[in-house]
Amino acid sequence: MSARIEPAARPYDKDMEETLEKLMPPGVEPLVLFRTLARNPRVFRRFMAGGLLDKGTISMREREIAIDRACARCGGEYEWGVHIALFAERVGFGPAEVAATVAPGADAECWNARERLIVRLVDQLHEANTVDDELWAALKGEFSDEQLLELIVLTGFYHMVSFVVNATRLPLEDYAARFPEAAA
Numbered sequence: 001m002s003a004r005i006e007p008a009a010r011p012y013d014k015d016m017e018e019t020l021e022k023l024m025p026p027g028v029e030p031l032v033l034f035r036t037l038a039r040n041p042r043v044f045r046r047f048m049a050g051g052l053l054d055k056g057t058i059s060m061r062e063r064e065i066a067i068d069r070a071c072a073r074c075g076g077e078y079e080w081g082v083h084i085a086l087f088a089e090r091v092g093f094g095p096a097e098v099a100a101t102v103a104p105g106a107d108a109e110c111w112n113a114r115e116r117l118i119v120r121l122v123d124q125l126h127e128a129n130t131v132d133d134e135l136w137a138a139l140k141g142e143f144s145d146e147q148l149l150e151l152i153v154l155t156g157f158y159h160m161v162s163f164v165v166n167a168t169r170l171p172l173e174d175y176a177a178r179f180p181e182a183a184a
Contacts, residue, residue: 004168007035016041019048031082032170033161052154057146061091065115066154068101069122072179076162081176088177099180114142118151125155 012020016038020030030038037044056063064087071080084098093101100108106119117139124131131139139148164170172178 001169003032003036003170005036005039007032008038009035012038013041016044019044023048031173033078033082033165036168036170037164050157052150052157057144057150059091060087061093062115062118062151063154064088064091064093065101065111065118066122066151067158069119070126070155070158071162072102073122073126074159074162074166076158076165077179078165078170078172078176079158079161081178082173084177085173085175098177102179117142121151122155125152126159 008016011017020034020038023034024030034044037047052063058066064083067083068080071077071083080101084093084101087093088098094110096108096110100110100119106116106123108119111119117135120135121131121139124135143151
């Protein structure tokens, strides 16, 4: 399948070139997702303003659990694969954690109790678009209000990212991970 919307191609407008250049390591072509969104500069800038990849109130590992799980639940292999390729090793994900981001349920042995709550939160938001009182009480016992807001917004943001990559049928990045066979 080919992309439904052709990514922007060089030459980009000067300000877009500078913006895209800042997002990637030197010599690395901007992600297909970024170049596709760059077709609508307003949407691209709003999208970039909504990102939460900076230092937040949760650890990078917790952030990646939420992001990878949200993308996996939405079938967003493009974004899941980019995050696994770029962040999994940095946050201590081995094969068990990578597989657990796409496996049913939150009880994988590789997750600690706090991490299981993140998986449960993402799953419940995905399935019910809300959080029941029992899970909320468990979350409140472990996370601050600021952390809960960050986790909820991360989950929603990466649902949106998955909608974009799935609806536009973005081709997977060459270097990105692929869903494990069991998830396909």
